[in-house]
Amino acid sequence: MRLGIFLLAARFPGQDDAAALIRTVDAAVAAERAGFDDVWLAEHHFMSYGVVPSATVMAGHLLAATGQIDVGTAVSVLSTQHPVALAEQAAMLSLLSGGRFRLGVGRGGPWRDLEVFGTGLDRYEHGFAESLDLLLAWLHSDQLAWAGEAFQFREVPVVPRALVPPPVTVACTSRDTETLAAERGLPMLLGMHIGPDEKAAAVARHGLPDVPHVSAHVAHVADTREEAVATLMREMPRWLGPGLDGYVAVDDRPRPSRDPVAYAERMCELHPVGSPEYCAESLVATVERTGIRHLILLVEAAGSRKATLENIARLGAEVLPKVRAALPPQ
Template identity: 30%
Template sequence: MHVGLGLSFQSFEDELSDAQVWANAVRSSELAIELGFDGVWATEHHFTSYDITPDPLQFLTYIAALDPNIQVGTMASILTWHDPVRVAEQISVLDVLSGGRLILGIGRGLGKTEFEGLRIPMDESRERFIETTELVLDALETGVLKYDGKHFKQPERLLKPAPTGTFRNRTYAAAMSPDSFELMAELGVGLLLIAFKSWDETAKDLVRYREAFAKFNNGAEAPGPLVSVLVTCDDDSERAEKTAKKYMGNYYRSVIDHYGLNKPQNFSNVKGYEHYDATSKELGDEGDEGVDSAVTEFLETHVWGTPEDCRKKIEAIREKTGCGRLLVTFASGGVPMEEVERSMRLFASEVMPGLKTLDTSAVSVG
């Protein structure tokens, strides 16, 4: 199993300067290389301290140069927000410079403030995502940029530099709403699962995804998903629980606030976001009590405890999802850097060796 470090560039409640956030991300990446993690992964977000990563491909180019073996990945590049020609070129440049070590995670975006700031109509996001994804993935596969769509009409040009090889088995798309699972199957990409609901619910979504994948891809078997979780690993189980509840709780409250998941007006009548409209209305109606309950449920989907606790929770997630790659994030919701390092070191020495020996092809689910 690939075990990658998922980075958080959050300055929770603006406690850190932007420069310090990035210094911590670089330090965490260097430590991941030292400890034997397989990859370093970065998100894409704009304009706020929720997550300060406007250009993950540029950041990962720097990380790829630190070590000749470390893989790098996006979790995810929001293709909806980009000119497809330029982002295809940026992806290909990083792939060439890293010698084919890039794993591409893509998404269509959810943050209203980001859509507005980037001047992209949010209710066009699904259409734009499909067109951009088709154009980019086809160009990465064929070396030719060409498309005739509603939003993008691209005259035929060569993609230079050409990527090192196919992205067919190294492209994943973030999916949370039920409709997104079928869309990603139709696009022929793997799934990047970011833990925001119970793994039992996700397992049901995966059954539909695998059925749709076979339908749209000539009976081909869907790849195992890439799973992203928050982790707190500690020799003391009580301290681990206290740390997780505080900082993972902080993080999920910041998620609710950033995306306005308890503000129905953010998604009301926005095409393509009907799932979030229903969720936001429910959370909005329930008030603080609903948010508290959502935070409690969120904590149950993530990984915290002693090394043995962490191992068991990850194995349970693997059994429900069949994941072949795992991304673990230690910095979230204001966790002090010294705690991040301590948790990473313990996880790397006591949990990660066993995960790397797992035969992911042997997992059968759904």
């Protein structure tokens, strides 16, 4: 059983980017102190929803600021960067940290990032499989040449080479990506937007239930369920609305706007938002329904540094022990 935290590094109302980044570092240090197993970092561009443009750069900083907790990316976007460059960074972080780095990768979206970084819409729509295969090949090779549709190069040495490559997880939001991950024997990262029944179905479709899939959740603990929900319904839309507006399509395709209040309500319905007992029971139920034994918790939803650090401390002291007691090692 692994329990981690997930950090968007959102810029809350009234904050600047420095405050959001410093809060993210403080949260990771607090998570290690609270007994979490890992911390996962989102990557975004050109939006207040998350102000970390390179999850690997932030991971390196957090690995240096901590001593035991694993640090992962959730996710590094393959559609906007060269897979060899990402693999080199991952290998270096793994070597420098003694194996505490975990690499989560994803396809991303049809956003304006593709235009700014020059990778183009085709990389997003058709190039993810090749990018993933090149990244995996690099992590498991001493020498590598490549002749694909998007990438071609003559043989070069792999430097630095991590003899034990960092574990790779694939964010899956479609059945095509589930199949791609399954064919390569890779675990899925399943997001906050779906509930346990949908996650159980994805695991069943994937066909490899014993790989270490990861499930993301919003988590907020208070003395009562009513208090926790009231806090998130009051605070979450304040930063969520401006943040989600940052998703702009590269080709100006219409994108349905998401109601931040309805989205916050949905998160409270799906996830462990409530008393310590409610949160623990919700997480245990997810594990029992899905078979996924690695859960990562978005702890920032209340929208302030103080609330984030208090939430991490309470989850560590009052929820994690209950979950681990109910779900002993297999």
